Every structure is written in structure tokens, then in C-alpha cells.
Amino acid sequence: MSNIPSELKYATSHEWVRVDSDGIATIGISEHAQGLLGDMVFVELPDVDDSISAGDDVAVAESVKAASDIYAALEDAPELLNSDAFGEGWLFQVKLDDVSELENLLDAEGYKNSIDED
Amino acid sequence: MTNKTVLHAKHLASGAKMVDFFGWDMPINYGSQIEEHHAVRTNAGMFDVSHMTIVDVQGADAKAFLRRLVINDVAKLATPGKALYTGMLNEEGGVIDDLIIYFFSDTDYRLVVNSATRVKDLAWMTKQSTGFDITITERPEFGMLAVQGPEAKAKVAKLLTAEQIEAVEGMKPFFGVQVGDLFIATTGYTGEDGYEIIVPNSSAEDFWQKLLDEGVVPCGLGARDTLRLEAGMNLYGLDMDETVSPLAANMAWTISWEPTDRDFIGRDVLTAQKAAGDQPKLVGLVLEAKGVLRSHQVVVTEFGNGEITSGTFSPTLGHSVALARVPRSVKVGDTIEVEMRKKLIKVQVTKPSFVRNGKKVF
CATH class of the missing domain: 3.30.1360.120 (Probable tRNA modification gtpase trme; domain 1)
Structure with missing residues (x-):
């Protein structure tokens, strides 16, 4: 099983979120998801200053195999998503209006359980 | 098993x-x-x-x-x-x-x-x-x-x-x-x-x-x-199946019409389809902008809609290509549209073949 950093929060749809002290959340997809998707070829990201809500379709990661919707500075190097999903392969950052929405996400253990059920 | x-x-x-x-x-x-x-x-x-x-x-x-x-x-x-x-x-x-x-x-x-x-x-x-x-x-x-x-x-x-x-x-x-x-x-x-x-x-x-x-x-x-x-080679189950005529799957070249007295299975149906000229055809699509064409996306043309049968990112060309079944009046060189993520994206129509012996062929 791929490593799942404990400091991040997760959605069952395989996105991770890291919240920094300044209220900025960084979003990416998990190591497990990049493995399922295969070689990444395109990433389309939201525009700077876009306003987004939980559950919105805001970005697209296309692998050679499949397209995956990302809910809720990689466009030139999509392969980073494969090589460093939890680090340099982050997708976009968003300033949180309502920090309580993070409570709907899973911790590392919860996410691990969710992918073990797949 | x-x-x-x-x-x-x-x-x-x-x-x-x-x-x-x-x-x-x-x-x-x-x-x-x-x-x-x-x-x-x-x-x-x-x-x-x-x-x-x-x-x-x-x-x-x-x-x-x-x-x-x-x-x-x-x-x-x-x-x-x-x-x-x-x-x-x-x-x-x-x-x-x-x-x-x-x-x-x-x-x-x-x-x-x-x-x-x-x-x-x-x-x-x-x-x-x-x-x-x-x-x-x-x-x-x-x-x-x-x-x-x-x-x-x-x-x-x-x-x-x-x-x-x-x-x-x-x-x-x-x-x-x-x-x-x-x-x-x-x-x-x-x-x-x-x-x-x-x-x-x-x-x-x-x-x-x-x-x-x-x-x-x-x-x-x-x-x-x-x-x-x-x-540009067909994959059975995507580009054609039992509901598709070979005339609509870029397989006309694999039909021998001569001699006319050879009674192969399906001949009567194909002969009628050929005479009517009403079968759609399989063409190539090229998308040089971002995005990847995928099977079952809807293709919009002035002659009516079609459908992508196979689509992918082409690693050799660095952009997406697809095979699509479209109305017969669509021509190579036309610009038509594909519905992707609720938007209409312009694509070029080509012959259904993109790369041979390592080289771009359209």
C-alpha cells in the first residue's frame, strides 16, 4: 500500500488537502489515485481568483488512460503528479471561507480504509 | 475464473x-x-x-x-x-x-x-x-x-x-x-x-x-x-461491433465485391447500404489544444451528430487523436466540434490514420 501522510486530510474521491496556518489550503490527488490513473498528460487548473465551492468541478487531470475530475503550478509538468503526488505534484491552492468544511474530510487512516475497500 | x-x-x-x-x-x-x-x-x-x-x-x-x-x-x-x-x-x-x-x-x-x-x-x-x-x-x-x-x-x-x-x-x-x-x-x-x-x-x-x-x-x-x-487500426467492441456495418467502420477495403456471384454472409445488406449511401463513416479527429478525446463523446457537425469510438492522448504526436463515426458528408479537412465537459471544442477531421513507422501521416 502506498504511503498516506498523516498530516493531510482526504476525500474518498482521492483528493488530499493540506491547510497552512495562513488559511490557504493546498489540494492534490493521492499517490493511490495517480497509480490508478497512470501516466499524466494534461492538467487543467482553475484560474487565479476563481471563487469555488465544495463539490465543484474545478480542475481536470488527464492521464493517458482516463480523465479524472478534481473536485473542489502543474500544467507544464503533469508527470510530477505521478512522481510526487503528495509534494511537488500539488494541483492548486484555495483560501478557505469556511474552515469547518474540512471536518467532512477523512484523516489518513480513514482514507486508507476507504481505498482498501476498493 | x-x-x-x-x-x-x-x-x-x-x-x-x-x-x-x-x-x-x-x-x-x-x-x-x-x-x-x-x-x-x-x-x-x-x-x-x-x-x-x-x-x-x-x-x-x-x-x-x-x-x-x-x-x-x-x-x-x-x-x-x-x-x-x-x-x-x-x-x-x-x-x-x-x-x-x-x-x-x-x-x-x-x-x-x-x-x-x-x-x-x-x-x-x-x-x-x-x-x-x-x-x-x-x-x-x-x-x-x-x-x-x-x-x-x-x-x-x-x-x-x-x-x-x-x-x-x-x-x-x-x-x-x-x-x-x-x-x-x-x-x-x-x-x-x-x-x-x-x-x-x-x-x-x-x-x-x-x-x-x-x-x-x-x-x-x-x-x-x-x-x-x-x-488508425480498429479495436473490436469500440470502433465496431455487431450493430455496425463494415462500411461505417473504415472496413470497406476489406470487402471483395468481385466476383459478384460469391455469396458471403451479409452481402445483400451491404449491397443495399452501398446503393443507398446512407451509412456513416469512420474518420480521424485531431485536437491540438489541451484535452483528451475519449470514447462516446458526442461529435457535432452541420450534417448531424456523430460519436467518438476511440480516443486517446497520442504520445508520439503530443496531443489527442480519435476515431469517430460521423455523417458521410463530413470531409477530411473539415473543422467540427466535440462535446467535452459540457463545452464544444473544435477538432480537425483527418483520414483515420495518424502515425506510421514513427512519422505523422496526416
Whole structure:
């Protein structure tokens, strides 16, 4: 099983979120998801200053195999998503209006359980 | 019950990611589909295609049976070893399967059909064989490898006996020859030079290992799909099926209309379709902007809607390509639209072929 950093929060749809002290959340997809998707070829990201809500379709990661919707500075190097999903392969950052929405996400253990059920 | 090919353990040993492919546990990639793709375009790669079904048709009526069964005419085959790509239709003119037929003599042919359609193909052939003096024999005792790429033939040659090298020397495309243990054919599904090789199960692993030792890159079904799509080759189940006429699947070239008294299955329907000119056609689509065309996306044209049958990112070209079934009035060079993520995106219409021998061809 791929490593799942404990400091991040997760959605069952395989996105991770890291919240920094300044209220900025960084979003990416998990190591497990990049493995399922295969070689990444395109990433389309939201525009700077876009306003987004939980559950919105805001970005697209296309692998050679499949397209995956990302809910809720990689466009030139999509392969980073494969090589460093939890680090340099982050997708976009968003300033949180309502920090309580993070409570709907899973911790590392919860996410691990969710992918073990797949 | 999952089937495993004779090379299954070799795939696991090479770190393959395995997937279920119509009941077969097959490699999708061995790490990177894109690197495997490039290996075939620039050097040499190999695929385990042992899941495909080899069927020998033999007997006094073998020729007459195949002239009835498929839309191309095996009577055109005069040189032993010559192969023919064609389709097998139902009575309604839909494609039951596409296949390659190798000719050895008027009483001896070898067919290679798809694995996903194996059961229905064999049932159909058996049903149609009533009244013909033939035997239909599956050959599961063989494995099959495709070794493809500009360096493929040279690398395979290092494994062959002097007799085998002599037999394949200068062999034209779409021929096959049995020499010693191996059936070696100049066929493939990538648009590159190379061989498809039928090998006894008992020596398949050894043959695969020797190719690995020669530096031939093992390639999975993922690369096989991007390579065949760049080459504009149909995949059964996506680009055509039992509801699709060969006229609507870029398979008209595999139909022999002459002689007109050859009564192949589906002929009446195809003749009427041809006269009416009402069948859609399969074209190529090119999207040079961002995004990837995918199967089942809707294609919008001034003549009506169509549908993408196969789409992918082309690793050779660096952008997306697709095969699409569109109204017959759409022309090569037209700009039409594809509905992607609720937006209409402009794409160029091309002939359904994108890359041959490593080079862009549209």
C-alpha cells in the first residue's frame, strides 16, 4: 500500500488537502489515485481568483488512460503528479471561507480504509 | 475464473500492473505506458498476445467455407503464407469480429480472432460450417508474441536459426511462415515494422526471456491501445461491433465485391447500404489544444451528430487523436466540434490514420 501522510486530510474521491496556518489550503490527488490513473498528460487548473465551492468541478487531470475530475503550478509538468503526488505534484491552492468544511474530510487512516475497500 | 496466458509469471517478474481483460489477467503496463509506447516507435517492444484465439480451418471445403464466412475473398490468396485482414458478419451485416486469415493451401488456413469474442466466434463458425467438409480446430497449445518497432526484426533475428532467418529474409508485409517451432508473421497492430510470432507453450517463456535479454521492452495493453489508435487500426467492441456495418467502420477495403456471384454472409445488406449511401463513416479527429478525446463523446457537425469510438492522448504526436463515426458528408479537412465537459471544442477531421513507422501521416 502506498504511503498516506498523516498530516493531510482526504476525500474518498482521492483528493488530499493540506491547510497552512495562513488559511490557504493546498489540494492534490493521492499517490493511490495517480497509480490508478497512470501516466499524466494534461492538467487543467482553475484560474487565479476563481471563487469555488465544495463539490465543484474545478480542475481536470488527464492521464493517458482516463480523465479524472478534481473536485473542489502543474500544467507544464503533469508527470510530477505521478512522481510526487503528495509534494511537488500539488494541483492548486484555495483560501478557505469556511474552515469547518474540512471536518467532512477523512484523516489518513480513514482514507486508507476507504481505498482498501476498493 | 480468470485465464492466465503462458507468459503470466514473466509479466509479474517484470513488475507488470495486471488488469482483467475480458476474463484474462493481462499486463496494462510495466511502469509507464508512455515509455513503452515510445520504445515501440523508436526501438523495439513486445506484447503478450497469447490471449488471442488461433483457429485452424482445414479440409476439402475450407476455401469454399471461408469464401462464405468473411467479407474479403480468400480466393485472392495464391501465395502460401499470404495473410488477409477481414471481417465476419452476421446476417444483418453487422461485424461479429475482425480477423486475420493466413493461407497455406486451399485446404489449410489459420485464423486469428479476438479473445473477447472467442466464444461467439467459434459458435458462429461452427453453425455456418454445416454442409462443409471442414474441421475447425482451436490451438490453445500455442502462445503468441508481437515484437514491434524499427529494431524489432533485427532483435528477433538473434534468436532464430539459420533456416528461420533465411525463411523470413525479405518477407513482405502480411505474410506468415512456419519454420521449425515458430510461426513467424509480418503482421502487427502498431503501425511499425515487426513480427507476430506463434510459439509452442513449452518454449514461450524462454523465448520471451531471450527477447528481454536482447533489450526488447515489454509493453502492456495500454501502449498497445495508444499505438494501434495512432496507426488508425480498429479495436473490436469500440470502433465496431455487431450493430455496425463494415462500411461505417473504415472496413470497406476489406470487402471483395468481385466476383459478384460469391455469396458471403451479409452481402445483400451491404449491397443495399452501398446503393443507398446512407451509412456513416469512420474518420480521424485531431485536437491540438489541451484535452483528451475519449470514447462516446458526442461529435457535432452541420450534417448531424456523430460519436467518438476511440480516443486517446497520442504520445508520439503530443496531443489527442480519435476515431469517430460521423455523417458521410463530413470531409477530411473539415473543422467540427466535440462535446467535452459540457463545452464544444473544435477538432480537425483527418483520414483515420495518424502515425506510421514513427512519422505523422496526416
